[in-house]
Amino acid sequence: MKKGPRHSPLSLDGAQEGPIVLRGALTAQVPGPVWDPLLRWPRDRLTLDLGSLEALDLNGAAQLLWLRRSLGGRGVALDFTQPPPALQPIWDLASRTLGPPPPKPPRPTFLELTGRNLSRAWADLLDLVGFLGELLSHLAGLAPRPWRLRWSATMRVAETAAIDALPVTALVAFLVGLILAFQSAMFMRLFGVDIFVADLVGLSIVRELGTLLTAIVLTGRSGSAFSAELGAMKANQEIDAFVTMGLSPSRDLVLPRVLALTIATPLLTVLADLAGLLGGNLVMVTLGHPVAVFWHELSSHIDASDVATGLFKSFVFGFTVAAIGCQRGLSAGSGPAAVGQATTRGVVTNIIVLAILDSLFAVLFYVLKW
Amino acid sequence: MVGLGACPLAVSGLEVAYPGCPPLLSDVGFRLSKGEIFGLLGPSGCGKTTLLRHLVGLERPRTGRIEFFGQDLWAADGALLDGHRRRFGVMFQGGALFGDLSLLENVALPLTEFTDLRPGAIMAAAQLKLGLVGLSGYEHYLPASLSGGMRKRAAIARALALEPGLLFLDEPSAGLDPVTSAGLDGLIVTLARNLSLSFVIVTHELDSVMAIMDRAILLDKRRGGIVASGSPMFLALESPSAEAAAFFRRGQRGGPGA
Numbered sequence: 001m002k003k004g005p006r007h008s009p010l011s012l013d014g015a016q017e018g019p020i021v022l023r024g025a026l027t028a029q030v031p032g033p034v035w036d037p038l039l040r041w042p043r044d045r046l047t048l049d050l051g052s053l054e055a056l057d058l059n060g061a062a063q064l065l066w067l068r069r070s071l072g073g074r075g076v077a078l079d080f081t082q083p084p085p086a087l088q089p090i091w092d093l094a095s096r097t098l099g100p101p102p103p104k105p106p107r108p109t110f111l112e113l114t115g116r117n118l119s120r121a122w123a124d125l126l127d128l129v130g131f132l133g134e135l136l137s138h139l140a141g142l143a144p145r146p147w148r149l150r151w152s153a154t155m156r157v158a159e160t161a162a163i164d165a166l167p168v169t170a171l172v173a174f175l176v177g178l179i180l181a182f183q184s185a186m187f188m189r190l191f192g193v194d195i196f197v198a199d200l201v202g203l204s205i206v207r208e209l210g211t212l213l214t215a216i217v218l219t220g221r222s223g224s225a226f227s228a229e230l231g232a233m234k235a236n237q238e239i240d241a242f243v244t245m246g247l248s249p250s251r252d253l254v255l256p257r258v259l260a261l262t263i264a265t266p267l268l269t270v271l272a273d274l275a276g277l278l279g280g281n282l283v284m285v286t287l288g289h290p291v292a293v294f295w296h297e298l299s300s301h302i303d304a305s306d307v308a309t310g311l312f313k314s315f316v317f318g319f320t321v322a323a324i325g326c327q328r329g330l331s332a333g334s335g336p337a338a339v340g341q342a343t344t345r346g347v348v349t350n351i352i353v354l355a356i357l358d359s360l361f362a363v364l365f366y367v368l369k370w
Numbered sequence: 371m372v373g374l375g376a377c378p379l380a381v382s383g384l385e386v387a388y389p390g391c392p393p394l395l396s397d398v399g400f401r402l403s404k405g406e407i408f409g410l411l412g413p414s415g416c417g418k419t420t421l422l423r424h425l426v427g428l429e430r431p432r433t434g435r436i437e438f439f440g441q442d443l444w445a446a447d448g449a450l451l452d453g454h455r456r457r458f459g460v461m462f463q464g465g466a467l468f469g470d471l472s473l474l475e476n477v478a479l480p481l482t483e484f485t486d487l488r489p490g491a492i493m494a495a496a497q498l499k500l501g502l503v504g505l506s507g508y509e510h511y512l513p514a515s516l517s518g519g520m521r522k523r524a525a526i527a528r529a530l531a532l533e534p535g536l537l538f539l540d541e542p543s544a545g546l547d548p549v550t551s552a553g554l555d556g557l558i559v560t561l562a563r564n565l566s567l568s569f570v571i572v573t574h575e576l577d578s579v580m581a582i583m584d585r586a587i588l589l590d591k592r593r594g595g596i597v598a599s600g601s602p603m604f605l606a607l608e609s610p611s612a613e614a615a616a617f618f619r620r621g622q623r624g625g626p627g628a
Binding site: 065 | 484485490502507
């Protein structure tokens with residue numbers, strides 16, 4: 001530092017009756033507890049003699065002014081004598097510049113916060129619905145002229161979203177199938193019905209878990225990436241450039257991503273189903289059931305409608321994950337922090353919407369007896 | 371021993387390069403006096419910001435010495451000088467304020483980290499620095515809610531938090547309107563004169579150069595180093611360097627470099 005080593009450390013000399021004399025260097029290097037005796041000053045007036053200071057910087061002057069504030073709050077008047085002429089300009093500058101403590105910004109009440117959050121959630125919902133409507137209208141407009149879609153971009157996204165996600169999706173599904181089979185087998189074995197583990201695992205994976213796991217993996221992997229990419233483009237004004245050039249971000253940027261994920265999700269779901277069943281099969285084999293028994297049990301209780309149910313859901317989930325990820329990115333604010341916020345909001349919204357959609361599908365399929 | 375009289379910054383034989391690339395600038399050397407406002411000038415892409423990154427220890431130079439107040443920035447074993455970052459403050463081009471902290475918290479952060487002051491004293495010191503750069507009343511604002519000029523002033527306040535003897539400013543006037551830019555120039559002069567602060571300013575804004583700088587060096591990418599040095603008036607009118615003449619004439623014509 002430019003000050004310090006040449007000067008002696010700060011010391012406070014004096015009795016309670018007379019002024020306290022400050023000697024040495026008064027800078028940011030002063031330990032905070034030095035002021036503790038003065039903060040407990042028992043009288044209603046205190047004078048600090050600054051005439052023997054060897055060095056003073058703005059941080060040192062700020063400490064003296066803070067001391068005056070703190071003692072003033074306790075009804076103690078603090079006066080200073082002038083510092084040496086060489087330090088006078090710094091002291092004058094600090095005394096002139098530092099005003100009263102800035103008022104704290106008012107904290108919103110619980111009612112205000114609730115109202116603000118509800119109004120934001122409502123506006124968010126309207127945005128999302130409007131965005132989905134716009135997307136569907138673009139999709140409908142694309143049907144008679146499919147060549148207008150940016151197929152190369154779509155295929156590139158599909159490759160990144162699907163092929164690169166194969167290992168992680170397969171691994172997660174395999175382990176979930178394995179755990180599910182193991183946990184249920186431990187209990188069902190007590191009753192000698194562990195053969196039905198195959199049905200339990202099969203139905204759970206094919207109808208529910210394979211689809212849901214794939215969608216959650218894609219939410220974390222692709223939906224968040226879409227939010228971040230489009231959020232960064234928004235922050236860099238690339239989205240504005242799109243609009244001013246007469247292009248449509250939802251058609252040219254969002255549609256390829258949504259279509260890519262809508263196509264990729266069912267394919268990944270099939271793979272996840274197979275990996276989950278293999279995990280279950282492995283447990284069954286270790287429990288002494290031959291491979292053929294497991295697959296025979298499966299084929300006798302799981303039919304095409306179960307597989308179709310899962311795949312239908314995966315189409316919807318793929319569309320939803322991509323659309324919400326993109327919408328959150330496009331509605332990002334400005335600045336680097338906005339990209340992170342958009343990504344978080346995208347993932348959270350997606351997980352909530354996936355859970356709600358899955359519940360609705362469960363009720364719907366029950367009613368339709370699928 | 372560091373003393374008040376030591377030269378705030380002395381650079382000699384410095385070679386500036388990106389890792390794995392041929393040198394951008396070679397044999398860069400200059401010395402700063404206390405309270406001096408010093409400019410690193412040059413056209414876009416000539417390596418000004420890269421030189422600044424070397425000076426503040428973000429990049430390691432291949433050869434050469436950088437001394438702050440008489441102490442070498444890089445020790446013989448390759449380690450950065452202990453506590454060197456407290457010897458100077460840096461204002462980056464965009465301000466680089468922490469977006470989730472208020473201005474007061476941004477300025478208070480170095481004091482909280484590196485001093486033992488009481489929280490109230492830290493807040494008073496941070497408020498004082500903000501007042502010094504003309505941001506009284508904005509203490510609780512978040513950086514995102516301020517204009518570019520205000521963010522740059524707040525960044526200067528943060529750079530001043532530990533009261534270093536030397537401030538590095540990267541393009542302080544870039545993207546600012548003439549009035550705000552002139553206000554920032556005034557602030558730099560005030561700080562240099564009142565607090566005896568030395569400044570190293572990277573810029574290609576000729577108005578600022580002529581208005582506030584005591585001395586400057588002109589860098590050139592083609593020649594790979596310093597092509598001219600001296601006071602702005604000397605560089606503009608008397609320097610024998612063709613690059614200096616071209617740099618300053620282009621600016622006066624209001625051409626593409628201005």
